[in-house]
Amino acid sequence: MNKTLATMALGALMAAGPALADLVIPDLSYRTGPFAAGGIPFSDGYNDYFTMLNERDGGIGGVPIRMVECETGYTTEKGVECYEATKNEGSLVYQPLSTGITYQLIPKVSADGIPLHTMGYGRTSAANGEIFEWVFNYPANYWNGASGAINHLLEENSGDISGKKVALVYHNSAYGKEPIRTLEELSKKHGYELALLPVDSPGQEQKSQWLQIRRDRPDYVILWGWGVMNQVAIQEAANIRFPMENMIGIWWSGAEPDVIPSGEASNGYKALAFTATGDDFPVFDDIKKYVHDAGKAAGAGDKVGTVQYNRAVYAAMLASEAIRTAQEIHGVADITPAMMRDGMEALNISEDRMAELGMSGFGPTFEVSCQNHGGPGLVGVTQWDAAAQKWNVISDFKPTDGDVINALITEDSGAYAAENNLSPRCN
């Protein structure tokens, strides 16, 4: 009896206890399903960067990184299942790449004490670290995106877009609806007329929306789509001969798979960005040498330099720098999720550090604090060159409308705090 109990106890200990001396990074990927075209390069880049650190540096601070990939198919239920299945592995930070999954995970990570990084997506008001202790969305959020698009239109019109018609073609989901409030507030400020055109998921059929655009003749279209919705929208815009240079997409509507199916017709289409394009950065030399050439790539190794791959490399770099910061703060190499949160709140991405990492100019430099989990909200603009098959940066990372955005963040996070009976922290 005693022997049986002892065996069971040992078995339970082995099963329940996380492997020691591993920095566990879960990857809630979607390599299958309707959104795989975006999910695959992101997951490849996220994995490849950590693999490069393992191969080149032996991990971070001497501790190897262990990636735990779980397929969500971009469905919220599977995303939550993946979280539940991996959280006890000692997971340090989640990057689910889905606003739907993010909304479901916010209460869970808050209860479990595990950081959630939703880079450029998720719940925008999570930028308020006083309310959202475990959620981070640096370096930019949806409302920065909305403001960045309007700023670009202001630049194009010598600072005056009053009387202009701007149509928002958006994915009819929590993700697609995120910019509406911001765009409405900005329309009051700048005097443009905003038209809202929702598209039901997945967005394969958009004839009605584009016929309306053809009838109403807006001056600009802001595209807020994901997956097939992007390709169809750009093709339909080309079909009705809407000027591509007057169409600007959020960063999730501005990757190669979105424009390539339309061929030449997509030339001139613009998209917002918070990471650089192309593969002309020293970090890719190391990824090639230690990962791809060594046969350790997460995918086929053919996505380097593409928008989503680069974005994922940037996300992985931010996570690894937060781990490094946490190790320095706490003086231990094998950190816990709570220590990771401290590292993320003390994160300092400086020009010098970016240069050391071989990523100078790859993304905005910024500092995170207990109060500000959202970063600086700097947004750039890229434009598709169909002949060269590449995105060109036409506007550097620039500030967005902090007055409007911060007021909205305070309002929304305040409502969340009231609903959940939370008191502000960081005092």
Place this chain on the structure above:
Amino acid sequence: MPEQLVFAMEVILNGLMAGVLYALVALGFVLIYKASGIFNYAQGVMALFAAMTLVGIMNGQVPFAHLINATFGTHIHYFGWNVPALLAILLTMGVMVLLAWAVQRFVMRHLVGQEPIILFMATIGLAYFLEGVADLMWGSEIKTLDVGLPQGINLWIDESTFNIFGYGFFIDNLDIVATIIAALLVAGLVAFSQYTKQGRAMRAVADDHQAALSVGISLNFIWIMVWSVAGFVALVAGIMWGTKSGVQFSLSLIALKALPVLMLGGFTSIPGAIVGGLIIGVGEKLFEFAIGPMVGGATENWFAYVLALIFLVFRPQGLFGEKIIERV
């Protein structure tokens, strides 16, 4: 003429064109249901599989390249040649015939005599299996499909309507091509079923399996033939939809657009699929145009089902479906 009326006419025309595309998908369902009583849940995935296979063949892509490379440590992805569109379509048709044979040989043959719900569940399994195989064979990246079909605004219609109404209608050239192809397809299917030996055998099987067997018709052959024809229809639908949006996983979801068409037109009628598609196409587009702005838009997906349900209340078998009378 009032401006709104002119706009409504443009919407109706575009609704008719969209309806043809929905009908193309619905046709595949009807063919298999009519001949075997199986509601083929995998029809949408067959369109995806066919389109992916077509692009893969055209681009000279090595099937299962990732699997081969991972197993043998090779780095092969392409054969290094391109196949002309017409030849690639014929080769894809060959693949769809092989698929039809495999479905019949390994799935349906073992389920003869089972309840319809069992057969339906089998096609759900088939759909997920095919999704996986398609990804494994050709990869899950979005692929550009260009078989030479024209796209973009039809300038003649634009100018003609502008001269008449003072507003040029938008009609996509691709939709016009789809309409012509759908008409040819339906004419071809009707001619096949009326005037060929195999077509008559197919109708005999659809009417009564037992009676067809008793006069020496091979059920096995007929079902392979029906699945092959459904595969051909899936290929046509895949080409049309794939040209619009690129060939990607979402193509499999076009089946959702066919369901209200089937509910409305009936599961057993080829003309029903066409008429149902047109009614759904026009209905959803007009509703979005007239009522959509008042209720926040994005009404098309759900309104198509509401429209189908309204028809169901009055004609449960659909507009052209066969009335089922069971006596106790």
